[in-house]
Amino acid sequence: MSGLSEVLARLDQCAATSLSELIEFASIPSVSAQPAHQADMERAAGWLMERFKRAGLQTVERWPTAGHAAVYAEYLGAGEDAPTLLVYGHYDVQPPDPLEKWHTPPFTPTVRGERIYGRGVSDDKGPLLLTVQVLDAYLSTLGRLPLNLKFLFEGEEEMGSAHLNELVAQNAGRLGADFVLSADGGMWSASVPSLTVSARGLAALELTLRGASKDLHSGRHGGSVHNPLHALASLIAGLHNESGRVTVPGFYDGVADLTPQQREGIRQLPFSDEAYLNQTGAPAVYGEVGYSTLERQWHRPTLEVNGLWGGYTGEGSKTVLPAEAHAKITCRLVPGQEPERIAQLLRTHLERRLPPGITLQIHSSDHGARAYRLPDDHPGAAVAREVLAELYGKPPLDVGMGGSIPVLETFQSVLGLDTVFFSFAVGDEDIHAPNEFFRVPRLYEGQKAWAQFWWKLGQQKLAERRPS
Amino acid sequence: MSGLSEVLARLDQCAATSLSELIEFASIPSVSAQPAHQADMERAAGWLMERFKRAGLQTVERWPTAGHAAVYAEYLGAGEDAPTLLVYGHYDVQPPDPLEKWHTPPFTPTVRGERIYGRGVSDDKGPLLLTVQVLDAYLSTLGRLPLNLKFLFEGEEEMGSAHLNELVAQNAGRLGADFVLSADGGMWSASVPSLTVSARGLAALELTLRGASKDLHSGRHGGSVHNPLHALASLIAGLHNESGRVTVPGFYDGVADLTPQQREGIRQLPFSDEAYLNQTGAPAVYGEVGYSTLERQWHRPTLEVNGLWGGYTGEGSKTVLPAEAHAKITCRLVPGQEPERIAQLLRTHLERRLPPGITLQIHSSDHGARAYRLPDDHPGAAVAREVLAELYGKPPLDVGMGGSIPVLETFQSVLGLDTVFFSFAVGDEDIHAPNEFFRVPRLYEGQKAWAQFWWKLGQQKLAERRPS
Structure with missing residues (x-):
């Protein structure tokens, strides 16, 4: 583990830079749904490409689509026998409306206490950027990585990833991997580590x-x-x-109705309607009769x-x-x-x-996606559970996701790959709403977790993970 | 009638000027509901005051309210024994939204064929302005009028005339008259003369x-x-x-449900749902079951x-x-x-x-008004019927008005006055909608009609009209 400690030490040294990079990145109003922000979309893609090059990658490409371009970058230095991950994220953000509800301007990222406020800091620029920073830390300390990495960061997630299916199909030959590790998604609570195993x-x-x-x-x-x-x-x-x-x-x-196991799992989670109402400011929960709040959000x-x-x-x-x-x-x-x-x-x-x-x-609209469920025995899920348990001192809970990531289906149907969510955003961070924020400590926790995930997966023998 | 012919000849000579004055007046965006147009409201009031002065009146006053000011002007030269009319109109207009639906800009009044297009040309700047032009024609030819006139042109009709009640009450001593003759209202069809006897x-x-x-x-x-x-x-x-x-x-x-007489009167009107649908572009009429379209518009x-x-x-x-x-x-x-x-x-x-x-x-909102009904035997209605019958060669029909003029109630309750509608706007002129227009020939017909109304009323002995 001496190699890993160097990487982690390097990330510690760069803490201030990591945050200022996020501020710089999130100040670009890359609103994919609004044509007026076309130039900003290009600027955000260019910024990301520069960041990959500064981290030491040589293969950094702009992949055009009929809509907004994706950014692709790869590290194949670990060789054919090493595991290969496809890292997914998106650099586009939601429109900031209603503007008058923001306490600080949406594209002037502002740190207040342990939070950074700004459109896209949680969804998905913070969680995405930290993976590039971990890559940089590996290459600048060890000069190599224990596994192969392919990064695919798209620019149309907030529009339903309309052209990603086509793009992935066209580049299927280059995108082969063991599974997808997604920087998008988010944990359901800041206090309890969790692993998202389903999405609507x-x-x-x-x-x-x-x-x-x-x-x-x-x-x-x-x-x-x-x-x-x-x-x-x-x-x-x-x-x-x-x-x-x-x-x-x-x-x-x-x-299908929820299984007794699903209902029991949800009942064991530290969740209360009262806290939820405090968080959302709604006067009462409301929804389909016969289901609890989390059942409604995840499974209905x-x-x-x-x-x-x-x-x-x-x-x-x-x-x-x-x-x-x-x-x-x-x-x-x-x-x-x-x-x-x-x-x-x-x-x-x-x-x-x-x-x-x-x-x-x-x-x-083309904005359609099937629901997704991660197989219970997925090897990527096992590594994620291990890393999260070590980082937070307790095993992560299996949780669902109310939201949708249309690319889950793309990766499944076009590339045959499952997706493991490994985002360090939290579901209460007002994404898609005014005053979106990201917890600054989770930028650093995310960096550590991704560094460890790559390290652990890199130690595994190929045969253990990849059938024939 | 020699005096009247001079007035009418004078109006004929000024036809081009009358139209260009309307263009000038309607180019002022006096949108009462939008605070951004405060200065335009003042400009429109000022323009009207100037016009009254040019017509030869000495008493021309700006009457402030807690909202937009009203313009008051009076001619009392006919003496105490002559009839006195209170002429009502409004110089404010509806917001022009949605702007993109206008074929020409709402505040660049544009003549196309026999129509002038622009916000407010029909509601109520055209019908209002022509009364001042008739006043001018009387004074510039005869140097006098056969009756006393008090003009009250408000700036808040499109906001529900919120402060007019107070203003009228404060100035009740100066506003005494035999009845109100309203330049606001509008006839229901361009082809058939009509007298509006009710409003919702x-x-x-x-x-x-x-x-x-x-x-x-x-x-x-x-x-x-x-x-x-x-x-x-x-x-x-x-x-x-x-x-x-x-x-x-x-x-x-x-x-109360409609009387058999009301229903029969409506049945006799030259109205067809088909023509109405052509005019509005609606695919079907729709409303309270058991009533015809005009019954719905006027009496339900x-x-x-x-x-x-x-x-x-x-x-x-x-x-x-x-x-x-x-x-x-x-x-x-x-x-x-x-x-x-x-x-x-x-x-x-x-x-x-x-x-x-x-x-x-x-x-x-304060935007409330009771419904109104003109007494069947009102003396002003008789003069209006006579003038319209002569002008259009057929007696006017009694019609209702779907819309509301809150001041009707003000004049009734504060001053005890009935209101006779004598507007030359037509109900199909897209008021409150994009591409509002006014028929240019009706500017001139309106001038003739008002000139004749004043002349006829001026010939009547006071005793015939005003009960002790």
């Missing part, structure tokens, strides 16, 4: 309802033509029943309206009967649900319930 | 629903806390039943959502479970409904139906 899938739709061909005066016309906002409210209201269940026919087909499918708008939304009053109403909807899926089928069921259901006087246009 | 009232509410105290990631949290957009959709959907009736208990209390109360918003409404996708959802609601009222009571019934109903996990805040 995703299906997304956008609706546009139209009534009259133009906005009308609600005094003159009110009550005589249909108001698309009323029709939209009825459609949305009709998507759940009073038990919190989704009413779309066929939505739950193929969905959902349908959520992410945005709804129409008519006059500005200051003051405008007595308008609007021509259009809009909604963005996403469903979170569990094993047994196919994204395309769910989108189609929803489409059919909405079209059937459309009232007279209103037309409906539905746009299904 | 108004009650307005704004709702804010809150769930969690901050926006949450809809992957991680979806399905475990209530989504305010779902709750809002349910509340809104629950405000109407499948017959298009408002479900708020007590909403229809005191509402409504509840309309004017705006609804929450969550991510920008480009692309953002998987957010929002903290807040908002709606702006207005009800149109008929005789028998009190605005405050309706707002209170709605408030109570919404609060009762609020689901767990959501809090509701309701803001009732």
Whole structure:
């Protein structure tokens, strides 16, 4: 372990630099969903490539897609007999809206106490960057790594990784590995180490309802033509029943109920609704009747309206009967649900319930993903459990993830690879919301953990991990 | 009638100037609801005052309010025995949103064919301005008028005339008149002269629903806390039943059904749903079962959502479970409904139906007005009928107005005056919507009609009109 201690010592020495690098990286507003940030996306990709080169890698490539480019980098110096990991992460971030809710500007990363605040610091720039810093520490101390590494950092995760499938398929020959180690994901609590073994899938739709061909005066016309906002409210209201269940026919087909083991595992977790409500500020938990909060989040499918708008939304009053109403909807899926089928069921259901006087246009996005479950006996999971147990002094808990990482399916179906989540973000860090933060100590814990993961995996004989 | 012919000839000579004055006036973006346009409001008021002075009036005053100022001007040269009219109009306009739907900029009034396009040209700057132009024509030809005139042009009609009640009460001593002649209102069709004898009232509410105290990631949290957009959709959907009736208990209390005479009158009007759908671009009429389109617009109360918003409404996708959802609601009222009571019934109903996990805040605006009905035997209505019959060669039809003019109630309750609508706007001119327009020939028809109205009323003996 003398080699590893040098690496860890090096990381300690670079602690301040590591943090300032994150500040620099997270100050680039790489918002993939907004075309105005195209140049910033390129800037973030370029920044990452530079960082890989400074760490000592020679093979550092910009992989273009029809959307935003991915950054690829590789270290194959450990030879063919050594294990090979594909490290995944994403350098794009969510839009920062609503801007007025941020206490400090989203792209001026700011350290307050043990936290750094800024868009993307937790999802996924902090957890991603630390893997490059560990690479640097290995190469600058030992001059080599005990395993081969392929880094694939994409720029479209927050848009549903629309072009990654194609990119991975095109480069399948170069992306071969034993499994994927993901810097994206996140642990469910800061106080308890955990290993994420499942993630929900995703299906997304956008609706546009139209009534009259133009906005009308609600005094003159009110009550005589249909108001698309009323029709939209009825459609949305009709998507759940009073038990919190989704009413779309066929939505739950193929969905297995939780096993007694799953329910027991969740009951043993240190989780309370009270603490959860404190954390979210919600006045009460709410959801499908018959399930606890974590059961709902990890193992039950959902349908959520992410945005709804129409008519006059500005200051003051405008007595308008609007021509259009809009909604963005996403469903979170569990094993047994196919994204395309769910989108189609929803489409059919909405079209059937459309009232007279209103037309409906539905746009299904490519933003779809199947749910994922890591095999119980996966060798990568074993190493992760060992590293986390040593680092935190207690064995990690198996947890689910409510969110979705569409690339899980890409890696599974295109490359045949499982994915082990090894992110040091925590689920309460307000990702996708104002005042996103990352815990600074976890930047350093993550560095240690990744250094140890690579070291331990590198010691294993190939035969132990890779069947024939 | 020789005096009147001179006035009419003068108006003919000034036709081009009259139109260019409207272009100048309507190019001032006097949007009362948006604080950013405060200076434009002052500019519009100043422009009007200048115009009155140029017409030859000496008493031209800016009447401040806690909001936007009103412009007052008077001509009392006809003496105490002559009739006195209070002329009403408003110089403020609706916000121009959505801007992208305008074919030409809203505040660059543009003549295309026989129409002038621009925000406010129909509601109410064209119909208002022509009364000042008629005043000018009288004074520049005859040097006098056959009756006394008091002009009160307010700047808050599009905000519900919030401070007019107070202003009228404070100046009640100066505003005495035989009745109000309103330049606001509008005829229901360009091809058939009409006299508006009723207007619906108004009650307005704004709702804010809150769930969690901050926006949450809809992957991680979806399905475990209530989504305010779902709750809002349910509340809104629950405000109407499948017959298009408002479900708020007590909403229809005191509402009289249409009389057989009203229904027969409406049936005789040259109106077809087909033409109405062509005009509005709606695929079908829709509303309270058991009523025709005009019955719904003129004599039935409504509840309309004017705006609804929450969550991510920008480009692309953002998987957010929002903290807040908002709606702006207005009800149109008929005789028998009190605005405050309706707002209170709605408030109570919404609060009762609020689901767990959501809090509701309701803001009732001052934007309220009772419905109005002009007495059948009103002397001003007789003059209006005579003038319109001569001008258009056929007697005007009695029609209702779906919209509301809160000042009707102010004039009635504070000054004890009835209001006769004498506007030359037409209800299809896309007021409150993009591409609002005014028919240029009706600017000139309106001038002739107002000149004749004043002339005819001036010939009447006071005793004929004013009961001791």
